[in-house]
Every structure is written in structure tokens, then in C-alpha cells.
Amino acid sequence: MTTSSGSGSVSIAMCGSGGAGVMTAANMFLDAAAEAGFYALFGRSSGPQIRGGEAAALVRLGVDPITSVDDTFDIMLAIDWQGVQRFAAELPLSKNSIVICDPSAGEVPEAYVKSGARIVHLPMKDLAKAIPGGRPNMIALGAVAALIGFPVAPLTEVLGKSLKKKRADAFEASVAGVKAGAEAAATLGECKKIGAPKAKDVKRWTITGNYGTGLGAIRGGVRFCAAYPITPATEVLEYLSSALPKVGGVFVQAEDELASVNMCIGASYGGEASITSTAGPGLSLMIEGLGLSMASETPVVVVDVQRVGPSTGIATKCEQSDLNIAVYGLHGDAPHLVVAPNSISDCIFTTQWGVYLAEALQSPCIVLSDQALGQSRGIIDAPADVAFVGKRLVAEAPAEGEVFKRYANTASGISPMPVPGQPGCQYTADGLEHTETGTPTSQSSDHVMQLDKRQRKLTGHDYGNHWATIEGEGDIAVITWGSCTGAAREAVDRARADGVNAKLIALRLIYPTRPEHLGDALKGVKKILVVEQSHLGQFTRYLRGEYDLPVKPEQLSRPGPLPMRPGEIHARLLKMGK
Template identity: 70%
Template sequence: MTVSSGSVSIALCGSGGAGVMTAANMLVDAAAHAGYYALFSRSSGPQIRGGEAAALLRLSAEPVTSVDDTYQILLAVDWQNVVRFAAELPLSADSVIVADPAAGAVPDLLAGAGARMAELAMKEQAQTIPGGRPNMIALGAVASLIGLPVEAVVEVLGKSLKKKRADALEASIAAVRLGAEIAARLDLPCRRLPPPQAHQGRWAISGNHAAGLGAIRGGVRFCAAYPITPATESLEYLSTALPRVGGVFVQAEDELASINMCIGASFGGDPAITATAGPGLSLMTEALGLAVASETPLVVLDVQRGGPSTGIPTKSEQSDLNIALYGLHGDAPHLVLAPQSIADCLFTTQWAVALAEATQAPCIVLSDQSLGQSRAVIDPTPAAPFVARRLLAQTPAEGEVFKRYAVTNSGVSPMPLPGTPGCQYTADGLEHAESGTPSTQSSDHARQLDKRLRKLLLQEYGPHWATLDGDGEIAVITWGSCTGAAREAVHRARAQGMSVRLVAPRLLFPTRPDDMARALDGVTRILVVEQSHLGQFTRYLRGEYDLPARPEVFSRPGPLPIRPGEIHARLAAMGK
């Protein structure tokens, strides 16, 4: 008995060493090999590495940018501390729980959903195969239950385990086939994958790796950073990718050193990036002000997590918005961008490099844990048409005095490479005259403030400033990682005849009042969706934009993701 739908969501649970993450990664790769798209995230406890965890997957014949409302299959190798993740594992009466009877009874928090239950003795069955492992039994069982060809899994095993001993590969293949055979006999009413689309060479990539690739494509050739969850994977990628393109990676002693190294590298002519999370961004704010005052381009990738302080390092939240927008002292205009999907981490980071270089300003890219540490199967992303071009100064004519901070119509002044004859100047955090000489004159201060803002306001951002979808009377306004769920909810509402549109800014600063007014033309009701406790994005919208209606707000902090069905329910209530 099967249930047809466009996607299947699966949760794999197990204690440390049970191998559920390994099985989940192989399932994603097998899905990609068979022609499907996928989204894979993990929920782990405060230990950050090791220990119990839940692998959360959604497979589909269409691109996937959001978790679904419920999980159709929950498979548990064991139940160790699963209560930590119970709120993140929504089930329904249409769900199926498959568990090893040796692990004990299904916890009440999960059993109460009314899901159908089945037993699969993974540990016992694994022991029938020399070298067999329960997670490979689980992998074969899940593939069978959702209709994923077992041969696709076997193909992935061959690639993943090619460096292992031959008997290890043989044991894994035998366990996968056995798990598939047993699951086929369970006759469970599982939702199965639809036929895949034609495909060629899709990528399986995380948001952190995509951001690193975007930085390389954008022209970054220097990175200094200090490891921090959940941004570290972007640094691991850049540490190996930068040397291959003639760049340099430095693991600094702390966040203060890392951003100042990047400012120095950029001053020397190399586009630079650092990556961090909320606590690190707090430490970097003084140096960001230096980059604003000295007009030195720089990109800071902030992979947001739950706060304040150490907060929840392994969970996602959109609560760094205020510090990214307003956290620098003084009037310090700078760029703030936010990617909207794992694939968009690549596009937005590449764009950030180009904008930082063009405007000679620092740019903060607000990713988050749910984008950075999740892995997706996506179509190959061609390089965006953004090239990092810095307006370089040339040796001035004889008798001409070089003015590094000359007040220009565009606000951008030629920036010399160190050693350019005749282009010596002072670059520091003090306010200055056009020459760079420190100044306390009110006229110099006002001119330089106007200049630093003008160059951002006059920059050409084009249609990339936001994602716009539809022209309905109700507008869902959201940002960052909430965009995927909001888009899916908007499409569901439209399918039911509602007049709904989506507006998701990618460029958060400088604001685009004229563009936003056009995007909201004809709107009579607004729903703002965000993942923060204080409604930071709502306050930003109301403070920076003239909205056509007072917005309703769907806001909550992490770690629970906002799901499409929740947004759809709010829209349905607004439409009555």
C-alpha cells in the first residue's frame, strides 16, 4: 500500500556511533544518483560533535528549499535521548515509525502522534552478516520504503567505501540488500517518491561550502578566521580551495586578529573574507567600523545561531539582524546581505564580494545554521556575472595632490595599491579630510559621512535586491532561510485560490524604499515571517519602510524551524 506525493520526509535517529549520519549522507547521494533533489539537516545536542543525533531529510523530484510539515518515516536504530529532538520531529497519523525492538518501547512523546509502528531488528539482522552494521540495514530499509532503487544505494556505497577493505564494502552491500528485502515485507503505507526528472551532474553541497565557493568565484584570495560553530565548514573549504587558486588561508588566534588580518590583506589589494557566528561578530564590530572609515572592502560571513552569548551553537536563529544592521558605533553605513537557500549562499556571497569591492565598504552576509550546515542536492550553479572590480588609483599628474577620500559624485574614490608612486596617504579610523589627514572639522566630517552613505545608495543593485513571487493582495514578507518555507506556503495558498505574493529582500542594507514600494503596490494585508524572539525583522521593516498596512507577525526563536504548513495556516486565517 502506498501514498503518492511530491516529496518524502525522513528522520533517522540514533546514539553516537550508530552511524545514522553516515546512512543519511549515503541516502542523499543515492537520491542524487537516481535523479532526485534532497535537503538534509541534522539535529544534535549541546555536545556539538558526537553523541546522539537525528538526521532530517526531505527527498523530492522537485528542488527542495524547506523542511516539510511532518515526517512520513521515522526510523530509530535506538532511542537514546531522542526526547531532546522530539519537538523537531513532528509526526501525524499518516506517519510510520520503524524501530529496533531491542531499543525498547517508542517514547510516549512520539507514540502519541498516532503513527503506525513497525519493528525491524536492525542489530540482530546485522549480526547475520560478517561485518554487517545496523545503519546499513536501516539504509536499505528506508530506500525500499520510499521506492528509491537499491541499486542507486549500492552505487553510492561503492564510491563511498572504495578506500575500505573489500570485505567492508561487501558487508555493507549485503546489509543494504537485506534491509530492503525485510522492509518490502512489512507492507507499510509509506509515501513513495514519484518518478525522477532527467538530470545531469547535480551537486550535493552544504550552505557553508556554497558560500566558500561563492567567495572564490567572487575573487576572494585571502581568508583569516577563527573556527566557530556553525561557520567552521566554510573555513575548512576555503583552507583547501584558496591555495588552489593562488590564495592564502590563515587560522588566526581569535576573531579580532582574523578581521584585522583581512582588512590588511584587502588594503594590500586582495579581496578578503572572514567567517564567524554571533559571538565572533560581536568581537568584530570595532574593526568593521575601521573598514567603514578607511573605506576598505571586506566580506564577513555570519552563520547565525541561537543567542545571546554562547546560546545554542548547534541550532539556527535569525537573531543577529540587529547587530548586523546597527551594531557599529557612530554612523557607519555598510552592506548587509542574506542568502535565501543553500544554492543562494553561493550567489549571494559572490555578489557580496563584488559589491564590497565596488563600493569599498564592508559587507556582512547573514547566513544561518539551517543553511550553513545543511546539505542539499541542487542543480549545478553557473558563475554569476559579478566580477570584483575595485576602482584603483593611478600615479597623479605632476603637481597634482592625491586625495584618497576625494568627494566624488558616486561617493567612490580611487584606492591605490600600496607603493603606487605619489599615492601615499593615512588610512586609519580617525575622521579625515579628503587627503586622509585626520580632521576634527565639522565640514570634513559631514562631507565624509555623506560620501560613505552616497556610494552605497547610488550603487546599482538591479533585481537581485529581493525575491519577488506573484502580485496578490496579501504579501508574505520574509528573509533568509525562512524564504523556502514561505514560498511553499504561498504556492499552497495560491492553489486554493488565495491572492498572495512573496517579498523576500536579499539586500537588507542599504534599504530600497522605491523598490519595496513597487513590490508592495496593491497590497492590503501583510504577514511577516521570521525566526527571532523580538521580531527584529518586523521592527526593521516598520522602521525603514513605509508599509501599506500594519503587518501581522509570525515570529518565534529557534531552534524549531518554521514550516510551510504553519505559514499557510496563518494565510488561510487572514483570507477569511
Template identity: 35%
Template structure:
């Protein structure tokens, strides 16, 4: 009996690889196992190698595993590309159609199962992925009926006969492995706790968070890896009286979001690096007009089109400093799918309370990687709209004509109204303006308005800006990261501790304004600081040095080849840097 294993399915994009992984993982999730999945795919609709690696465990996991127990191959390329990950004693289950072969190193056992032939005999070759699921369940010694609930959900709308045909395909896969293969090498998982958990990607959590926060409009332009947010809300928002509009480009999406927020409708837009570049001028407009705005940036490989389906964290500096001029801006960085839900709600609250643009920063691994998530608590959702009260009675202004929308206040946040409120008329422009919004180039006014805007974030309240795991008062090393690196760092820390190295961990959740007060004591206490990030220039390390100093003890652990960190990579590199 084992408490965790790693399973991977691979083949050509467009031949059912994703659905194979979905059916396998959802069924195990329903049994109560914790899962973490990461999908490698090409930036094209069909063709090119793709694989889906699923880690299954009886305890919480937040990273892909170093090695591989079971590889399901729909073509020889899958074996050639992924065989090296298999541990000693691993298993390869491959479609007999392509006459699979593995190296003669004795590391793994090959089961050639006629996926395509069995599926064809049952009615259609399209069911070969279900045969593969059945073959996998035979290796795990799982009952084929474990998959019925998932099959029913996926194919039930097509009729019971289709459901039964797919179940027949799963059962046939089980039967072939057990009957045709001698001395089947099973890998039995310890029994799971049976608890119900969500199994979802970060993009879905963000979309759910937007609905829970009261957002009812999303203008957006499709782009990998952000499109799932838009796709989720296309289905869900109409049920709450909302809508999604696919705009002609990201510029239109961002300006439309500003307009909707100005009208009082909580609105977000989402994109990736190339789209955010187009939005920068509009984000500046949000800052100048003090209109709330929530923008999601799902980071991917750049520059230009770069690696649109691969992991990278290279938008950090752009999100903080990309806009021309100086405006108050908040950049948040959730590190788990669960945090992505709650942080999205908080992004809307902060945007309205401080009347600023808020960028919710994720990366491809967090946005598209699937994680087991404990049930979300909607009781924790709080909606705060700051100084906007649509039922407020606004007194007549001194000149009986204009409202002081940009009034200079001690906290930097001015009273806010929406169109149609009596006595709320004011001017809105992207040029510098005085308190009623009328353009003004008077030097004293310019300084007063700039100072007012920049005061807003002096008293920013953000719960848990840094996720801290600090077991030691004087650690040998402090590991620092943001977004999806959290789980991998946590696993590497455990290995460092086993080596006798005292390690602490800080995962930065508020990138800007930087939480110096929370991070500085951690940096001071550590002998060395290693910043783990997916880029070539050490952007988070640079931000850390700018805000806390101690540059002499800060080192970078960088990866920018498009593949995610493995725990063993961080463990090994940290020992080298120490």
C-alpha cells in the first residue's frame, strides 16, 4: 500500500488526452484523495505532444512530483519524451496499435493494451481513452464502478446507452490487463478519507470569486492562459443578471471595464502579458480618474508571443511600473487556488475602497493547474464599497453645479458618486484636474492632487500579505517566492530540514505596495535568502532588495525554460547556493 503516486497520460493534442486525465482525476477526487495536476500542451489547437501529470495523495499536495509511477501512452513520442521521469518499478501502459517499446534498462514494466482496437470493437475508436482509464484502474486495483458517477455526468445528456458503452470500455480495459497480462504489478493506494473537495483550476476560482464579489460584467478578449475566466463567466453571469462581452481587443476591454465601474457596476477584465501591455494606458486612466478597476494578469512565457502555453513569472516589474506617470496601484499575488477565490473578492473591495486599479497577478501553473480545494466558505465573503453610497443624499454644492469628486482629503480617498445621483454632477478627464474634475494645470493644484492620490495606499489594509512558515528564529536560509511556487518550495523545505538545514519560508501575496514590515524581520534573521522565481532576471529578488535591503545575502534561484520547478530542483539548487 502506498500513500501517493504520480500518473501521467500523453499523446497528440486533440486525441482525448485532456479528457482521459479529467475522468481519471475527478473519479479519484470523488473518492476523497488530494490531487494536483499540471498539463503540458502546445500552442495550437490540434497536434503536437501534450501530457497531463496528476499527483494523487492521501494528504494535501500543491506541486507536481519529481518522478512518475504510471505513464499512459497513446504514441511512442510520449514514451520517448517522458520515460526518464519513471521511477524504478514504474509502469508504462501503451496502445498496442503503435507497437510500443521502452528502453531495456529494467526500470519499468510495459503493458501493451489495444486501446484503439477494443474501443473500435465496442462501437467507436473515440472511446480508447476510456479503455486507457480502465487499464490504469487495473494497475491501481480500483473498481471500474468508481468511474461511473463521472461518466454519467459527462455523457448522461447523450443517453444511458452512451454511458454504458463508455463504462463497457473502462471494464474492457480492466479485464484486458488482468486477464492478458501475467502477474500484474498493482499499486494500491491507501484508502482516502472520503471527504468531498473541489477540484479546480485557479481561473475558475477567480471567476467564482468575481461572482461572489458582486461582479456582473466582464469585457475581455480571449488569450491563453486567461480565457477560462471569461468562459466560466459566459455561462454563469447571465444567471445573476450579468453578461460578458468579447471585445475587439484588450484596449477596448480595459476601457469598457473602467466605464462600467464608473457607472457603479463591479467589473473585471482578464488577460496575459501581451494584453496587459495594451491595457497600460487605460490602467493609467483608471488611476488618474480614480475609477476602481480589477485586472487579472495570468503570466506566461514572453516576450511577444513567446511561450503562450508555458509557465513564467516575468510580468512582475511591468505590473508595478508599466504605466506611464505615477499612480497608486495594488498588485496582489495569490499562491493557491483557494487564495485565488478569496483574493479576487478582496481585489474588488480594495479597488472600491481606495479607488485604484488592482492587478490580480497569477501565473500559468496557478491559473491552469488543478488542485484539490477544501469547500469554499461564502460566509467569509464581505463586500465593501468604500465611500460610495448610492442611497446617500448629496447636499447642494457651493456653486449649485458641481460635486467635488476629487476633493483633497486627509486619507487621499475622495467621495464617490455614480451617474444619476442628485447633485453628483462632476467632470471626468484623463488630464490633470481640480476637485470638481475640471482640467487644471495650476502648479499648486497639480501637487495637491498628486499628493492626494499617492496618500491613498499609506494605510492600505491587506490581511496576510505574506504567507509565513517560520520554524526557526535564526534559520540557515529563508526561501522566498510568489504565486504557484509555494507548494514546491514547501516540499523542498521539508527535504532541507531532513538534511539538517534550518529553513524558513515567505510567500509574498502582496507585491505592491511591498509589505516591508512583515518581510524585513524574516530577511534579517536568515543567514541567506534564496528567491525562487520563473524568470531570467530575478525580478522578485530585485524588488526584495529595493524594499528591505540586505542585498549581500540575497540569492536567486531562477527557471525560465517553460517547465515548472520540481521539488528536487529547488532542494538541490538551494544546497548548492548554501
């Protein structure tokens, strides 16, 4: 998959206080873009109060698939300035940008004036008042569409689907507002235009990463979820709460994260593939439960939609700083699975794969998503429905006179697992070290045998080509993961156009490590750039600690909440390519 390099895309920020309707307008814009044949990425920025208050809808619209924000916004539209200055650092503008604001909203904040962007006025509130039931957000929607050359017909079609059956007067007022805004845009001057959409060769979806995560879980065979709501993972639970009953599954809103993970382990012990979803603070609480899952070899999947930490941090912003706890957080020697999606679409596949791996290897699996993937909504090509469905090695009743060995020291490290009540297959499943039959033991030989067994089943598994996404060739390698992948991919494309060839390696399987595979991918590489969203460079330290890299890597990292942008990675690649 390739992304727009910028020439075929337009980036728009729509801002306003609570109730201004910028999110409603942006969602309608995205639906219309899908109808018209475009691709898009839509994220949101809000204040620390999470719901209500000021908000910014951030939309990048293009003719090619888009998996990253751009370097700057071409249009910034402010219905009002209440609290918008909080987003100044997240809304980079240039001299080629245009700021559209209502003259009644007062003075333009200094940060936006200093950007050098062209500032124009559009009386959105007055235009809306002239329409019975009119709203400024529809004026804004029509103006933005006209400025970039977006067709009005898909907008009115989306408005009809959304409003016509509910309230005809609201539909008529919204259509009138869009048309009034489009007409008024003629007075605002020129702006960057969107190209003509390409013919649809595949069906397209509009979906968030969190909903994709829920879909991947269902496709992977999950039939039980217990979870406690937490930003930015709650949408995973919203999806599963309605989807699971449709496939004969069960959803439980637990009282807290400890109960959530333990309910899931219990359901898994009973034979059902189980999942829970949380964020960093919740993962911390689940760690003891994950140790029980690992020691008892009871599969469970935990989705961590990462946010800015530590502690409560910034709940509505993205960061990749849960890597250390995900990989190393369990006490004792506790090898387990950690996987990470690298796009909205990949949230579907990676979660499904994570369920498959957890079930096949009888291990806990942490899926490290993040806020930028989980809460962003994108127009994507419909993903293939791959055949990864979690299946356990099922135990059979032992022959007469034989003792059932739940934790038999097999060559693969995987032992047959019964369901409770299966004749002849009774065993103890707890967190104590045990013999092959499950009997608690303190013997060194038993401990070492079980340690080796639990490690062997992970390191000996064939993960195929799914361990990483590898694209391009060159003597420079960009190694990244998670939501940084989209920006890194676009930067590599830009560098190639400038004569600097680089290879993109985005890890999907974080643990266990694949030293031979990464070694092969890095053959001929003379320079390495690691791109991540972490203050301490956790991913860089992880790579240097777990892999024998051919050269010392350069590091491009910073904490959230600011996203990694293609331009800064591109600039570093050009410098490295000299």
C-alpha cells in the first residue's frame, strides 16, 4: 500500500467550542468523501475533559490511501476561538495555509497570526441565522468543500441519509447551510484543490481502529469479553457489546480491570476465546492476572490502546510508552506474546492474528494499539477476511491407567488442553509452579523444565511473514512500529523521489523476537533510523537490547501528544543519505 505524498491530498482542521458541531460536520464530510471515491484519515483533538469543551476535527483527504497526518494543514477553520489556542502546537500552519474565522469571534490568537497563514473572514453565524434552523457548522462544511473543489452532491446525499427520515426541516436547513457556505467561499480566494478521485477498484470502508480491533477479535473466534471502560479504548467495548451477542457470544462490563482480566481467564479456562481492552493504567492492574494466564497456560488477549502516561497522563492523546511494561512488566521469567498493528486497517488483522496466536500457543497476548490508531476514523480499502481462527490443541482422555499430563513436556512446548469436566482430564490450574500433571512443586528440575517449555512454544512457532511489514530497498533502514508507520512510509516515499532509497521495516510481532528474520531484512543496510513516539526511546532501547543490529541506530523519538509527521522523518533521511 502507498500513501499520498501530499500533492494529491488536502489537510483540514475544523475547530470550535463544545456544541459548535465540528465533529458532526467532519464525520459527514468523511461519509461524503467515501461516497465520492476518496480516501481519508480523520482524527480528533480535545481538551483534558475528554467530552465536551473545545475540540478540533482533523481531516486529511486524498486520492490515494492515507495512513498519516501531513506536515501542515492547508485549511484551518474556526467557528469560534474558545479554547482553540490549546491546539496551536497540534495545528501546524504555513504561509500557504488559509485560516477561516468568523469576524464575530474576536481577535485571531497570536499563534495563528505568527504562522504566516492567510487569514480570511467568513460570517458563519450570520449566514446561519438567515436560514430557519441553520447552523454554523453546515456553513463551514459547505465553505471548505467549495474551497478544495469537493463536489456538493455527495454532501447533500449524506445529509439526506442522516437527517431526512428523522427531521425533514433539519435536512432542508442543513442543505441550505452547505449551499450558502459554498457560495460564500467564492469570496475567500484560492486554496489547494483536491484531485479527482480514482475509479473504485475495491469496496471501501469507513472504520475506526478501535472498531477494527473489535471486528478482528470476532473474526479470530472471540466469544467472550469482560472489560471496564477507559479512554481511549472504550470504543472497542462499544463494538463488542453489540457484536458478540450476534455471534452467540457474551459481553460483561466488569467493575474494574482486575475483575475484567480474571473473568476473561476464567472464560478461557472454560473453553472460550476471550479478550479485554484497556489503556496503560488498566494494563498495570492486569499484570498479575497475565502472570496467572502465562503460568497456567490459559490463553487470553489484552488490547492496550496506549495513551500519554505515566499515571493518568493525558487520556485523549497518543504515545507509544507502554512498550516496556507490555514486554517486561510481568514478574519472574514470563515470556508471552506482544503484537502491534501499524494502521487502522491493520487493527483488524493484527487483533485477529493475536487471538489466533494466543489460542494456538496457549499464552497471553498483548495487542499494543494506540490512541492515534484506535480513535481515528479512516476510509480504507475493504480488508481481506483471512482464515486465522484461534484453535487450541484439544486434550483427549488418557488411556486406562495413565495419568493425564496437562503440562506435558512436549517437543513443541504446547500441551493438549481440556475443558472442565472432560472425563479423565482433571488438573489443577493456578499460578504455582507445577509438574507435568499440574501438581504444585518447588523442585528446581520441574521449574526449569516448565520455563523451557513455555519459552520453547513461543520461539519455535512459525509466524510466517506477518512478523513485520517490509517495503522498499536501500542502504538505509527505517525501523518503526504502531501509528508511526504511516508517517515513516510516506517519508520513505518522499525520500525515494529525492534520490535517497530507504527500506521500511515496521514490526508487528514485538515479542518473541525474530533475530534471524530482522537480520535478513537488514542485510546490506549501512544506516538505521528508529522512529517512535516515546520520550525515553523505549523502542530503540528494546531493539538494541534484544537484537544484534549491524550498526548503531540513529533515533528520532519524542513523547506524545504531538504526532510524528512525514516531513521530519523525510528531512532526517535526506541528511542520512548525504
